[in-house]
């Protein structure tokens with residue numbers, strides 16, 4: 068397998084070297100609770116040649132990178148996935164081929180994708196650095212509420228401060244959120260983690276968004 072891949076967010080090639088046991092041992096020193104931090108470490112330290120820190124990659128780049136590195140070291144890239152069926156109400160389990168998904172990347176951009184919102188904001192993909200900061204927030208005690216987290220996420224996507232957004236009128240904030248939601252499609256890239264599965268009882272199709280946990284794709288020794 069080629070050990071080189073292109074970041075979907077920009078015209079940049081990343082080369083990985085071979086993964087050693089020592090790499091896995093070094094990684095094990097990081098607290099597994101810090102999944103994003105571990106991801107940054109893993110994707111950065113395993114690069115060969117010119118290193119492009121994974122903190123600067125988009126969230127989507129990081130998923131592709133993790134899958135890619137995983138395939139370099141594993142033969143079996145199937146994972147069991149369960150979901151509750153909307154047709155029969157039962158739980159179904161099937162084997163999802165993450166390997167096949169990674170071979171069919173969605174949009175690739177030559178330059179970092181952005182979308183214009185209400186003339187004053189630019190919608191961005193989340194970066195590895197954003198994800199690390201959000202992870203720290205989620206691990207705080209007390210944990211932030213869903214609304215607080217959503218504000219943090221949108222602030223990062225718009226490259227502004229949460230305090231600035233908090234000053235907006237509620238009407239304006241809600242319309243901004245709606246517009247951001249609708250424009251996410253414009254900056255979508257990386258891998259489509261949606262697969263279809265046929266209910267064995269009813270014979271009807273469901274679209275399943277496959278779960279992606281970084282910890283499932285970085286080795287723990």
Ligand SMILES: [Zn+2]
Pocket residue numbers: 152153154155156157159266267268269
């Ligand atoms: Zn079913």
